[in-house]
Amino acid sequence: MTSKAASCLLFLTMNSFDEAELCFPELLNSSCRKTMRPHSVSILTYILLSSISLLTVTLNLLVIISISHFKQLHTPTNLLLLSLAVSDFFVGFLMFYEIMLIDGCWLLGDFMCILYQYLAFLITSASIGTMVLISVDRYVAICDPLHYPNKVTQNRVKICVCLCWICSVFLHSLLQKDNLEQPGRYNSCFGECVIVINYIAGLADIFLSFIGPVTVIIVLYMRVFVVSVSHARAMRSHTAAFTIKLSVSVTAKKSELKAARTLGVVIVVFLVCLCPSFCLSLTGQDTLINASSATFVTCLFYFNSCLNPVIYAFFYPWFRKCIRLIVTLKILQPGSCETNML
Template sequence: MTSTAASCLVFLTMKKLEEVELCFPELLNSSCRKAVRPHSVSMLTYILLSSISLITVTLNLLVIISISHFKQLHTPTNLLLLSLAVSDFFVGFLMCFQIVVIEGCWFFGDHMCILYQYLGYIITAASVATMVLISVDRYVAICEPLHYPNKVTQKRVKICICLCWICSAFLQTLLLKDNLEQPGRYNSCFGECVVVINYIAGLVDIFLSFIGPFTVIIVLYMKVFLVAVSHARAMRSHTAAFSLKSSVSVTAKKSELKAARSLGVVIVVFLMCICPYYCVALTGQDILLNASTATFVICLVYFNSCLNPVIYAFFYPWFRKSIKLIVTLKILQPGSYATNML
């Protein structure tokens, strides 16, 4: 009788565990539980995120090839776009891991978990820093046009980009020091991927990666906007006949204003996509949000990486032209790097 009761108890326990759907059924009570969602919702999410990931990787790879290959595109501003495209390209790959953890289970071990989180933090910080550099570039181009060729050179921009990535990696190494030394130390069950940053370090990170940079971006672009408006009014008030030199000057101003507008759109979209993530960090997502909402906020950050090259395609004729040359394989022809792209 006792044996029968025990057998029934084991059977009921196993059945209950099957219904719960553990990440690692063989580990029983030490395994994390899968997120319970309708099959149709899970499939739709898989398809959506997979499509975004593929589009993000493909489009940003086109941007990287375009700016790297064609000599005429080796301008300081485009080098900053290249840095942004590199970070967006890696975001596309990181989305593959986000797709895997849709069900709430991490299957790649503690070391891959911390590597995934570490790279994600570095890429996000580098993207924010690159946006600051883009804002500075546009500020100097619009507000100090006579000094732009001397102040903003390819060499200086390359150094700034390298410092941007190095400082991002160094900062995240300090913030995630405990997690890097002992991966998985904060996991409560098998199948979880959790990193924890202490309160003081979290405040420093939010200030350096969010409040400080975003304040700089907004202030600089407000100044750019005011100067751009004054330039536009000045050009409208001087529509009479000019000398060739004056005509060229007006054309140059229009080109700079158009570039400022295009990059302004990139920055505004970036702020709209990444602000919810940092706002959640400021308010405490563990308290206010469930796992699904937190995942949505993270995916919104990823989605921005897909939008950037779409914006380039809409605003930059050179990007559309380079796509045609790449797709038709004309880029493989000798001397293609010298093609006129502007």
């Protein structure tokens, strides 16, 4: 029982108490009931999601400004990070709507409900697609370094990123066609936010948005890991024998290996945060877990979007330098976009 409901008992009759637990008390026969959670769980969820949301929006906005503003950062790999930051930025805003659903009541109407659900699926799908592109980028950089500059160009990366987002829009427009045409058609009461996808479409979504991409990511990064280990051993032996002659190539290889390790951390964190939610949906157990577990899975799912910029801050000196220039407003100075960041 919530503290609000408990206080109502001091002043209201039992009938009024029943009304207080409705999403829309004025609609006695058609309103949904609020989800009864322990008060401590509700407060904790509000605090966690609000904090994560604010941090996610702020940190990813710093990434977007950094890569967009400084010309030296306009590399193929960073363009992929920019796409990931854009999706994570919007995830931060979506969390505000998730906060509204803590008590089980949706108060913004059927159209906003389907728009929220559609954007949530779209952004998640685009994030996973971007992760696949990052894995491909690192695979080519490590496993075929001589042809990397020719194979992975800025224009090709831009095209791939655009296709990733377009495919996500097309896929989820198709999967949610019925919901988009008639928002709220599957709601059983006022205050509910429900979408329904048929069994075949649901399986297609699971394979195209989760199982397939995750399999590709794991396979590519296993290959990258094996090649990275062999490169590291080769560099140690080459450095000992030809320190001066191979110093440039060794430095380049170390840079690529560092980027591979950093993005590998990003991908591992991504999988750890998203897998619980997808696995629950895949097994159909998402409606059977208790409130505390559901809160943990939800917070973990969204927390990934907040963690990515934190990882960049730890591993990328250029990002730390960008933050200092942005916070001190030095990016407003003429010619700041030409600043040496590397």
